[in-house]
Amino acid sequence: MVFTDYRRPSSYRQQKDSSSVHRGALVLTTNHILQFAEKYGKIFSLRIFGPRIVVLDGYKLVKEVYLQQGDNLADRPMLPLFYDIVGDKGLVASSGYKWKQQRRFALSTLRNFGLGKKSLEPSISLECTFLNEAISNEQGRPFDPRLLLNNAVANVICVLVFGNRFEYSDNDFQSLLKNINEAVFLEGGICALLYNMFPRLMRRVPGPHKKVFSLWREVIDFVREKVNAHRVDYDPSNPRDYIDCFLGEMEKLKDDTAAGFDVENLCICTLDLFGAGTETTSTTVYWGLLYMIKYPEIQAKVQEEIDRVVGGSRQPSLSDKDNMPYTNAVIHEIQRIGNIIPINVVRATVEDTQIGEYSIPKGTIVTGNLTSVLFDKSEWETPHSFNPGHFLDAEGKFRRRDAFLPFSLGKRVCLGEQLARMELFLFFSSLLQRFTFSSPAGVEPSLDYKLGATHCPQPYKLCAVPR
Template sequence: GTQTLIGHSSVHQRCPRAPVLRNISQTITATMSVLSLSGWLDLSSVLIFLFVLLILVDLIKNKAPKNFPPGPPWSLPFVGDLFRIDSDRIHLQVAEQYGNIFSIRMGQRMVFVNGLKPVKEALVEQGENFVDRPSLPLFTDIIQNKGLVASNGYQWKQQRRFALHTLRNFGLGKKSLESQTQVECRFLNEVIGNTQGQPFEPISVVNNAVANIISCLVFGDRFDYSNSYFQTLLKLMNEAVYLEGSIWAQLYNMFPWLMRRLPGPHKKILSHWAIVIGFIKLKIKEHKEDWDSSTPRDYIDSFFSEMEKWKDDAEAGFNEDNLCYCTLDLFAAGTETTSTTLNWALLYMIKYPEIQEKVQVEIDQVLGPSRLATMADRANMPYTDAVIHEIQRMGNIIPLNLVRLTTEDTTLRGYTIPKGTMVMATLHSVLFDEIEWETPFAFNPGHFLDAEGKFRRRDAFLPFSAGKRVCLGEQLARMELFLFFTSLLQQFTFSPPPGVEPTLESKVGATHSPKPYKLCAVPR
């Protein structure tokens, strides 16, 4: 969601030593002023003294607590390990030296948890202790810590409960939403068919198709592929999500007072989301004008009804501001991750044509040339199901997971993690766990097939995370991936443009996505 969005960011959190440090700082500042006025020290000496003081304060404030997870022995003042660690490989670089649970400084100390068993121990067995989100300045400025992803406590529980209930009411897990998705499959196939086998970039049309499913659920309508305004919105969201994984976003969260005043790419994150939020507010206004409580059309209408029920309980968050941010979370999360996975799917199919061919054989056997798949068909298509799962595993859309915050002092595998510590339970380390996967770094659908060719579940398949904050759109995403993927391979054979060798080059922002690429779609 908007916190696909929070994945790579860090923040300077409130520190238990803050009052003491504040008193020290005030005392020293007053002393320096007196000394300077008395002529005992010149200006350069004052500045050097203050600089040394700030470094000492930073060292005191960020001193590792007793029995804290180990990490690099030294860090730069203020920025910590920001500039000497590759954010794409944090979990690999440091884990090699310090093990599956370690800490680094990204403004403040953060704990990383790696590997299937430690991640499950944290997120599932001790779920209540790792359930909160931190307050990050960048996202506070965008969504005020509201919505479905950034909120905590009572408000988060009520909003998550309502969102799940409402999505089910409008077809999640039912035939009606399957039928709606099948209609969108036909629209997508028509647009791709119009390319007449010539090279084209699939990313924008796939994004539009996926966005239309969540748009029907939250806005009550889909958007045509020729709608330039909607295409622009999707591009703005995509760029904002990419920039949220950049060093600019991390610097914003460390030094918000400074970054708010400086130009740079971080300003695009704010302006892009402001445009998307403006679009959502317009949709809410349109709904308000013709809302009928007796016949809710979508999530927004249902939220209006809920606002009336909860008007005496402000803490539950059923107000128009929160409606905007919850809708933003659903729209952004319901578009970004599934569309990125489908774009990986097409790239893997042109990279491995022999796998594409085996999927098509199974589709032809079960569905024939024209009948669109339903979710009931998945049980009879184990190879196709295995390929989709392997695409999700290798695509590794949210490699670091979304950041958590400990709700109380916690012990994890012998280490003490104080209340208010940011924690990353990395999904990359689970999806590529060398203990759990036979060939973790190779694209191998056999990971999800038994000796008889039947589909098998794997404990280490956690692309949607786990525990109390598991992705609430998991069921929707699974349906979309199966129906869109089978429909596309039923109608077309995908290949790279003539003379082009496909690569799996990626870009890492808040999500891990393929770089723009072209392919050819030849009707079967």
């Protein structure tokens, strides 16, 4: 079953939305990148007042460069906006020795707490239960599920990082999630672009970029409070979460200041885990529910498989995944066509690097155009259509696709990929087991989107009717 995605009739069309100048500017930039690739080839560079950016287009080139030149593309460039917010701290913005030490520590610590293991499944399943109860309370009335999804997904990472979850009725936590959503949206705007071009000027003038700083300050203050609370009752013999483990590492490596094990870096690393572990996964589920109300035939087919494999007396489990190829295929197709990060987070060359016939100097910004990967017409049969068949073979069994790279690849591949995969399957299958989703009466579902730092649906409402 194939459904045309009218957001992208030919390439990646500009949304006709004049309500937001910065939104339109970003969509136009994405269109231009696709057009430039058609005109200038798979490798080209851009310079808009600021530093030169080398863009890689298409699955084969992105894979080749990110894997074969992985060590040479492991740094992050110093972008003024983000540097002024977090400096060279954290897991996302740092480079070199500090980044290697922090990534190693984060991966090993989160694995100890169940990342990628069955031991984490009960925490996710419990959150599925709370989410289902919250949706049931809407009693079939139209509502926007965005904040509930954010809260549910955030709670999974909160247990790993902070050691506890938050009630959906916690207004302070709801405000925090709203702040993160707004900051991420504004970071993709024209003011953020201008800030990176003209930082000295933009630091002095008013605009939405000032709001970005105030929003992140509030979020960082929240994280700092949690860190300070952990320091009061920290027991090195019984670490409860990532923060406790980091405090222990601070003591072990107090003489290795270059590794970044200090309180300020702990706050930024925690922010990175919390923010990155929430925004992309919840946005993917948000797209997923929108596609289910847009294409009820697919929703019904997913529910039939859930009923047949799981039934209604228990929640879906990760052990069911291999027996639910259609549901798995739908989730992968949502990730592909949802295209949450259209252009991969930029990287920087560690040293002079040869890419194809071009010599790329040290410190040059390089990025892979993930839109060109996830919609590569040489890799996908119907790239601009919502087609779960992309991930099914002739016998209806799930098939992996090499060009499925929503988490990127190489040295900077998303460290939360395993967690995101677990969450997407359990949240999505649990929701469709319990509810049938539809548009409010008289409302036609729209696939219009807004672009900030992530690619997200325009706010919408749905009705959730218990099954």
